[in-house]
Amino acid sequence: QQQVKQSPQSLIVQKGGISIINCAYENTAFDYFPWYQQFPGKGPALLIAIRPDVSEKKEGRFTISFNKSAKQFSLHIMDSQPGDSATYFCAASKSAGGGADGLTFGKGTHLIIQP
Amino acid sequence: DTAVSQTPKYLVTQMGNDKSIKCEQNLGHDTMYWYKQDSKKFLKIMFSYNNKELIINETVPNRFSPKSPDKAHLNLHINSLELGDSAVYFCASRGTGTGVRNEQFFGPGTRLTVL
Numbered sequence: 001q002q003q004v005k006q007s008p009q010s011l012i013v014q015k016g017g018i019s020i021i022n023c024a025y026e027n028t029a030f031d032y033f034p035w036y037q038q039f040p041g042k043g044p045a046l047l048i049a050i051r052p053d054v055s056e057k058k059e060g061r062f063t064i065s066f067n068k069s070a071k072q073f074s075l076h077i078m079d080s081q082p083g084d085s086a087t088y089f090c091a092a093s094k095s096a097g098g099g100a101d102g103l104t105f106g107k108g109t110h111l112i113i114q115p
Numbered sequence: 116d117t118a119v120s121q122t123p124k125y126l127v128t129q130m131g132n133d134k135s136i137k138c139e140q141n142l143g144h145d146t147m148y149w150y151k152q153d154s155k156k157f158l159k160i161m162f163s164y165n166n167k168e169l170i171i172n173e174t175v176p177n178r179f180s181p182k183s184p185d186k187a188h189l190n191l192h193i194n195s196l197e198l199g200d201s202a203v204y205f206c207a208s209r210g211t212g213t214g215v216r217n218e219q220f221f222g223p224g225t226r227l228t229v230l
């Protein structure tokens with residue numbers, strides 16, 4: 001049973017455009033929703049995270065939108081740049097940072113920003 | 116200084132062998148994790164350790180065993196390696212606290228290839 005579903009699997013966006021990646025979760029006990037960015041040959045790195053008490057969180061060009069009733073959250077990358085080309089993972093856990101259960105990840109989105 | 120380090124970076128071995136992957140964090144964190152990333156890039160939690168106590172063990176074969184000699188280290192031992200164990204293994208660590216920036220820091224990964 002996949003607890004966090006992520007789409008699309010791959011995404012191509014023109015430079016300067018908006019990249020949007022969507023995730024849906026099933027476990028209502030989840031209380032922490034981070035997005036991780038992974039470059040080839042590297043470990044995942046935290047991009048931005050949100051708790052369910054807010055509907056939106058923005059850090060620079062990256063924004064998380066969160067819909068608690070729909071159990072969905074999304075990542076928006078504004079003014080997408082070629083350097084943003086990477087694999088993006090949404091994740092969820094029952095406490096901030098992952099807690100005792102660790103992070104439950106979506107299957108990832110391979111993002112390509114065309115110059 | 117690398118926050119979370121793993122050795123080796125690459126590990127190629129024969130079926131049936133026993134191998135270990137080492138992980139060290141210099142962040143003073145209390146909780147460490149092991150994740151497996153398969154060929155489709157799906158990341159899945161394997162173990163977490165908090166103050167030398169195993170907190171969670173997902174549906175991982177008992178051929179895999181985490182060992183923590185001290186708070187800064189969490190090594191992964193794998194017995195009787197199988198072809199299906201080929202993957203990238205990531206170590207991660209997390210400190211205490213509840214903020215959204217209480218993130219998990221991931222190591223660079225160890226690519227295990229079983230022949």
